[in-house]
Amino acid sequence: MCLAIPARIVEKLDGDAARVDLGGVRKEISLALVDGAEVGDYVIVHVGYALSRLDPEEAAKTLALFEESGLDLQAIAAGSA
Amino acid sequence: MCLAIPARIVEKLDGDAARVDLGGVRKEISLALVDGAEVGDYVIVHVGYALSRLDPEEAAKTLALFEESGLDLQAIAAGSA
Amino acid sequence: MKYVDEFRDGDVAAKLATAIAREADTGRDYAFMEFCGGHTHAISRYGVTDLLPVNVRMIHGPGCPVCVLPIGRIDMAIRLVLSRPDVILCTYGDCLRVPASEQLSLLKAKARGGDVRMVYSAADALALASKHPEREVVFFAIGFETTTPPTALVIKQAQAIGLANFSVICNHVLTPSAIMTILESPEVRDLGTVPLDGFIGPAHVSTIIGSRPYAFFAEEYRKPVVIAGFEPLDVMQAIRMLIRQVNEGRAEVENEFTRAVSEDGNLKAQALVSEVFELRRSFEWRGLHEVPYSALRIRRAFADWDAECKFGLAFKSVPDNKACECGAILRGVKTPTDCKIFGTVCTPENPMGSCMVSSEGACAAHYNYGRFRDIPVVAEPSAAVS
Amino acid sequence: MKYVDEFRDGDVAAKLATAIAREADTGRDYAFMEFCGGHTHAISRYGVTDLLPVNVRMIHGPGCPVCVLPIGRIDMAIRLVLSRPDVILCTYGDCLRVPASEQLSLLKAKARGGDVRMVYSAADALALASKHPEREVVFFAIGFETTTPPTALVIKQAQAIGLANFSVICNHVLTPSAIMTILESPEVRDLGTVPLDGFIGPAHVSTIIGSRPYAFFAEEYRKPVVIAGFEPLDVMQAIRMLIRQVNEGRAEVENEFTRAVSEDGNLKAQALVSEVFELRRSFEWRGLHEVPYSALRIRRAFADWDAECKFGLAFKSVPDNKACECGAILRGVKTPTDCKIFGTVCTPENPMGSCMVSSEGACAAHYNYGRFRDIPVVAEPSAAVS
Amino acid sequence: MAEIKKGYVRPLDLKTGRIDMGHGAGGKAMAQLIDEIFARAFANDYLAQGDDGAVLPAPEPGERLVMATDAHVVSPLFFPGGDIGCLSVHGTINDVAVMGARPLYLAASFILEEGFPLAELKRIVDSMAAASREARVPVVTGDTKVVEQGKGDGVFISTTAVGALPAGRSLSGANAQPGDVILVSGTLGDHGMAIMAQRESLAFDSEIASDTAALHGLIADLLAAVPSVRVLRDPTRGGLATTLNEIATQSGVGMTLDEKAIPVREQVDAACELLGLDPLYVANEGKLVVIVPAEAADAALAALRDHPLGREAARIGEVTIDPNCFVQIRTGFGGKRMVDWLSGEQLPRIC
Amino acid sequence: MAEIKKGYVRPLDLKTGRIDMGHGAGGKAMAQLIDEIFARAFANDYLAQGDDGAVLPAPEPGERLVMATDAHVVSPLFFPGGDIGCLSVHGTINDVAVMGARPLYLAASFILEEGFPLAELKRIVDSMAAASREARVPVVTGDTKVVEQGKGDGVFISTTAVGALPAGRSLSGANAQPGDVILVSGTLGDHGMAIMAQRESLAFDSEIASDTAALHGLIADLLAAVPSVRVLRDPTRGGLATTLNEIATQSGVGMTLDEKAIPVREQVDAACELLGLDPLYVANEGKLVVIVPAEAADAALAALRDHPLGREAARIGEVTIDPNCFVQIRTGFGGKRMVDWLSGEQLPRIC
Numbered sequence A, B: 001m002c003l004a005i006p007a008r009i010v011e012k013l014d015g016d017a018a019r020v021d022l023g024g025v026r027k028e029i030s031l032a033l034v035d036g037a038e039v040g041d042y043v044i045v046h047v048g049y050a051l052s053r054l055d056p057e058e059a060a061k062t063l064a065l066f067e068e069s070g071l072d073l074q075a076i077a078a079g080s081a
Numbered sequence C, D: 001m002k003y004v005d006e007f008r009d010g011d012v013a014a015k016l017a018t019a020i021a022r023e024a025d026t027g028r029d030y031a032f033m034e035f036c037g038g039h040t041h042a043i044s045r046y047g048v049t050d051l052l053p054v055n056v057r058m059i060h061g062p063g064c065p066v067c068v069l070p071i072g073r074i075d076m077a078i079r080l081v082l083s084r085p086d087v088i089l090c091t092y093g094d095c096l097r098v099p100a101s102e103q104l105s106l107l108k109a110k111a112r113g114g115d116v117r118m119v120y121s122a123a124d125a126l127a128l129a130s131k132h133p134e135r136e137v138v139f140f141a142i143g144f145e146t147t148t149p150p151t152a153l154v155i156k157q158a159q160a161i162g163l164a165n166f167s168v169i170c171n172h173v174l175t176p177s178a179i180m181t182i183l184e185s186p187e188v189r190d191l192g193t194v195p196l197d198g199f200i201g202p203a204h205v206s207t208i209i210g211s212r213p214y215a216f217f218a219e220e221y222r223k224p225v226v227i228a229g230f231e232p233l234d235v236m237q238a239i240r241m242l243i244r245q246v247n248e249g250r251a252e253v254e255n256e257f258t259r260a261v262s263e264d265g266n267l268k269a270q271a272l273v274s275e276v277f278e279l280r281r282s283f284e285w286r287g288l289h290e291v292p293y294s295a296l297r298i299r300r301a302f303a304d305w306d307a308e309c310k311f312g313l314a315f316k317s318v319p320d321n322k323a324c325e326c327g328a329i330l331r332g333v334k335t336p337t338d339c340k341i342f343g344t345v346c347t348p349e350n351p352m353g354s355c356m357v358s359s360e361g362a363c364a365a366h367y368n369y370g371r372f373r374d375i376p377v378v379a380e381p382s383a384a385v386s
Numbered sequence E, F: 001m002a003e004i005k006k007g008y009v010r011p012l013d014l015k016t017g018r019i020d021m022g023h024g025a026g027g028k029a030m031a032q033l034i035d036e037i038f039a040r041a042f043a044n045d046y047l048a049q050g051d052d053g054a055v056l057p058a059p060e061p062g063e064r065l066v067m068a069t070d071a072h073v074v075s076p077l078f079f080p081g082g083d084i085g086c087l088s089v090h091g092t093i094n095d096v097a098v099m100g101a102r103p104l105y106l107a108a109s110f111i112l113e114e115g116f117p118l119a120e121l122k123r124i125v126d127s128m129a130a131a132s133r134e135a136r137v138p139v140v141t142g143d144t145k146v147v148e149q150g151k152g153d154g155v156f157i158s159t160t161a162v163g164a165l166p167a168g169r170s171l172s173g174a175n176a177q178p179g180d181v182i183l184v185s186g187t188l189g190d191h192g193m194a195i196m197a198q199r200e201s202l203a204f205d206s207e208i209a210s211d212t213a214a215l216h217g218l219i220a221d222l223l224a225a226v227p228s229v230r231v232l233r234d235p236t237r238g239g240l241a242t243t244l245n246e247i248a249t250q251s252g253v254g255m256t257l258d259e260k261a262i263p264v265r266e267q268v269d270a271a272c273e274l275l276g277l278d279p280l281y282v283a284n285e286g287k288l289v290v291i292v293p294a295e296a297a298d299a300a301l302a303a304l305r306d307h308p309l310g311r312e313a314a315r316i317g318e319v320t321i322d323p324n325c326f327v328q329i330r331t332g333f334g335g336k337r338m339v340d341w342l343s344g345e346q347l348p349r350i351c
């Protein structure tokens, strides 16, 4: 449920409005539900509203966690598991 | 101006309404503007309203007047004009 | 169709034609005005001209409600329907194509989104208002005395049932005032540029007003009047009766249409009309300018159903197209072919003046039915009628 | 697409698959419920099942707002829009096909003349109301905590600008109550017919409510919860984290979706929601029957924008199609293929139950993406992926 | 269409069902609609190919192709004497047939309005299929689109017919020559008046029925008897008057008609009087205008009258020399006037 | 159409004029509209015959006819990459071309809504004429109807194309065989997404343009290089997914696709993510699905890539044995799933 997608703020518009970019597609959304989002930030967009900012560091950490499996595999190969 | 056509009343309906016949075509009209029109009478119909009753005797007289020309022609032929 | 076909009989027509030819004095010209578009239409539609002697000339009068409706009245209706999406403007089919300002017409206003609907009868407009209580239904009423009583009736009915969303733009006009205007025109009265030997009087208008109102013209202006039906034999017979009056030096009101017209007319309808309407001090007629006491407006007591009051509509006079000769044609001063743009810029497709709109208009009648006469026929292998 | 494509990487998926296979104890089965349709969709759409060991089974939960919307709520909206031509009913595309009574749906009500419009955003519904002051614009709002704040916002905006022709039918429901209901169900709690070793917790709901609300379940019911994003790698990682908790005997709330979810969630959105909405004592969920304190209604202060008050709408509970097993499926008790009419009478073309509507519904996901698995493949000349 | 293996098990609800947007979206709902309404009614081998286009036998050697198309937008959809379904078959077949060609194939495209009752759609398609069978001109390919409510008017049907024109045959509106005789195959104005009688704003009662019919049988008989026919045309929109003006203009000739000779049913005549219309401008959907050399006129008239659709055929006038291309008429009254093109729309008038 | 001698002297007002009911009534106003907008734009000898049907040279001896029709009802009428005019030419030509036939002639019927601006009509017709000239497929006959405001949607255009199919050539959706290879001629979903971007309710900005194009040139090159092609089809409404399911069902086979190999532009992909749609179900108007025997796949791919319309052609899957006629896909993620028919309409979703 709750289809939402991370998009990058490319322009802040009047009021709470902002323009976001997703793979070259631009759409006007509302920032009324998040504080402090700035141009360049990624926000999670749902039904035309940003729900939260996306934390790039946490994203990188999560991606690194996925790769843990690779590390473990090496450990297995080394017979240490 | 004032396109109007003689049609025969074939049925009296509720209120002032009546059904008239013109060459086999039937249409509902209003008799609100004429008094005393009955089934069988011809009325002059304009924009869905009967404007007056048509007097069959007068119609016959007028047709006869047209033919006067024929009588005169005979008179001419007889050299009396 | 009984009482129709008998009055269109070609054999009788031939006999009447012979009679007219015989009775007309070859030593003089006769010029008669058929006041009504209905007569104009019959003359063109049935080719009556072909059956008349060359010295009998028919002049088309202003008796076509569409033709005399001034631009400003249509503009008023267009402004209303285009500015108020809640308005349904209904009117008779005849009005839809009348040219108004800015190259618009009610038909074109419809194409621009106005809710304009054609009705067959005033009663249909009333029914529409009952059916659409959430809309404002405005009936754009036109017509001479013939068409006025139905309008009076629906206004009374709307009042009786308290139908608040119905109203009427009243454009009803009066025949006698128009005839008077023509008789008073300098061309007829003083200059004599329009020779006028008599009138064919209205058929269906007279079913309502009777034959009496014409007596004044016959007496005061010494013009014979013959009230005639709208079938072609009626017209021919009326011409014959007018020729006789002229020949005999009479100027009387005669009634050829006795099968439907009495001296008094329809008193019930007359009473209804005077209950609902009153005279306007003055009203603009296309071609005749302002004509005093020539039209009706809705009485105060029925003001709630008077769209002009209800919506605060203001009439603004708009001059005709400069090239258009409608005015002169309606007064009998000119004929359609005198107009420089007849048949070129002005056609039934793109009428510049109102006489090109209704098939009763002098220009449209000549364009649709008669313009072949303006062009010499090169050759014709098959014989035409003699 | 940054932050999207990285989380769909097939090479990483293969490594994660190996890791899961290695970490899963072959001596036991694992049954996890993904609460959200978003996860259900990701699993089906990307074929995640193919990458899981056979002893890891995913149970689809009730986390699809379309699937849990009871027939009676849609009926209410249909009755309104069909009985009042002045109403424009707008809603998200997802709601249009949900089957209601009398073989209707909002889409079919539209075909019957109801003015039903799809909007992309609650803001579009508000804009529609400003644009059509002569109409009543009713927004049929559905969704979990994710979709609720935008609805709260437009209600506040309507109040601020005094937009009297806008109102909302509020169907917003709450995730924790639904999870609780499942955990309290006899099948899970007493009968043990639904083995449930842990939950994948909502992604976008949690951006709003944060991770804290799940602590109760972990502690009280001893079930591990991993909040995860809706991309397929997120799902796989969450499964791996759940397997680890099970293996290690832990029952904690873990957060895989730290890039967007904090412990507290979006406090601004939470404040807005509690300003505009209050708890309903009870609300019907499709498949779960009445669930206490599981939904929101519009507060008294905003009653003018509450369509249920404004139009006096009454909810009438309507039983599901008898053959439909949606309820059992939503509680994890049955799977789509347990339903006798799955894929025959009930298809996405003619859904009998709501699980066949949204592509997040368990039945639709299995029908659209997975039903080839139910049928033995005869032969296949080209090699499939291993 | 190919037999589409049903991913749907429940048949269409032909009693209370209605068209929704899904029926035009290209997916399963559309496949089912096509399968259960269109393919079933039109059933023929060409349509059964189920591809984007139908593969069809070409005309005989030496023959040329004739192609004609018409959009049908009639309101009401059902009227005395027919409906939009059979009309859409006849209207296009006739345009091919008046060129002297054998109509071979029909293509049909439907624009359906959301909310349109399936029961009415089925009635229309069945009527269309019956007309196509009777005419022996199969509907070999088709298309269906759905538009939102308020953006259509129930059903619009565009049909295109392809026919084969025998070598050496040349019929064209440009072929009329001074001295030729003008015939019509029967009474005029029936179709248009049958439609107008149904309009809410005009409603009157009559027995007037549309004359909608496929004319290729009548034309085949006529051409077999009188190969020298120069022009054939079906006087549809704009009526006889407009059709004759078109031909006069195309051929650079004039025409003179005899009003008394033009066949018009009494009720059509009466309805025209009521509404202030002229039957010469009222549409026909099963009538033929024939122009033949004078010497062949009697034979042509006889051939027309031998066919059930030509029983009331009449000789109505002659072609004349006229660089102005005017069509004139001798009125029944004894005068003469022009018969011009239809101007604008035929609107009922009060004056 | 014949040169209609003008009973009108004032040209159409192409700046501010609008369609009114008179333009469809069959009289002079219609003649002028046809003359000044349609005949002028489409100008060709067949149309100039001015009769009810066009007389046309038949196909070469031994060739068969192919006939296809489509109604076009797109909204908005103008969109990035095209408009309803060129679309209506391409859409129908393509249906004839995918049968392997040379498209020869087009018939076009227009349903215009009262009030539609003449300027826009002219733009559309000019675009249609340009597409027809470029494709060298003339519009040989046509029809125009006008419907009242609120009973149409600006302009609907139904086109029918006739083509000639060389002897011995047989392309059909029923020809796919297990082991065959599936190709597409380029990126998917461009047309549908270009349209959706314009919808008021969804509006987003992108550089996505419709791919609308006539494919018969590309097809001619392909068939010249690889005569063994078994199936061609243009994946229009319902997208690639529905087209492949149709073919699978017609041929009684299964298919397996490789998701990674399917070309989709980044912006189309992104727009689909935003709206919750799947590019495999989004319409194309200038793309080709090609099914060839495996041994001819490389040659076919090369032939496609040699043509400007096939630069981004790709091999996307294989035909399998499957009595259930399922289309399956290996996801980029490494799993497998079905790709079913489009169900209902593609609606943007929030969940």
Ligand code: SF4
Pocket (backbone or CB within 6 Å): C321, C323, C324, C325, C326, C329, C336, C339, C340, C341, C342, C343, C346, C347, C351, C352, C353, C354, C355, C356, C363
């Ligand atoms: S031809 Fe036209 S412009 Fe000239 S007088 Fe007649 S109506 Fe007026």
Ligand code: SF4
Pocket (backbone or CB within 6 Å): D321, D323, D324, D325, D326, D329, D336, D339, D340, D341, D342, D343, D346, D347, D351, D352, D353, D354, D355, D356, D363
């Ligand atoms: S297949 Fe349909 S009827 Fe059966 S449980 Fe699923 S939604 Fe309900």
Ligand SMILES: [Mg+2]
Pocket (backbone or CB within 6 Å): E068, E069, E070, E092, E095, F052, F142, F143
């Ligand atoms: Mg045609």
Ligand SMILES: [Mg+2]
Pocket (backbone or CB within 6 Å): E070, E091, E092, E094, E095, E236
């Ligand atoms: Mg036709």
Ligand SMILES: [Mg+2]
Pocket (backbone or CB within 6 Å): E094, E095, E233, E234, E235, E236, F052
């Ligand atoms: Mg024709």
Ligand SMILES: [Mg+2]
Pocket (backbone or CB within 6 Å): E142, E143, E144, F069, F070, F071
């Ligand atoms: Mg098609």
Ligand SMILES: [Mg+2]
Pocket (backbone or CB within 6 Å): E149, E150, E151, E152, E153, E154, F150, F151
């Ligand atoms: Mg409608």
Ligand SMILES: [Mg+2]
Pocket (backbone or CB within 6 Å): E052, E142, E143, F068, F069, F070, F095
């Ligand atoms: Mg097609």
Ligand SMILES: [Mg+2]
Pocket (backbone or CB within 6 Å): F070, F091, F092, F094, F095, F236
């Ligand atoms: Mg196509």
Ligand SMILES: [Mg+2]
Pocket (backbone or CB within 6 Å): E052, F094, F095, F233, F234, F235, F236
């Ligand atoms: Mg196709």
Ligand SMILES: [Mg+2]
Pocket (backbone or CB within 6 Å): E069, E070, E071, F142, F143, F144
């Ligand atoms: Mg046509």
Ligand SMILES: [Mg+2]
Pocket (backbone or CB within 6 Å): E150, E151, F149, F150, F151, F152, F153, F154
């Ligand atoms: Mg519209």
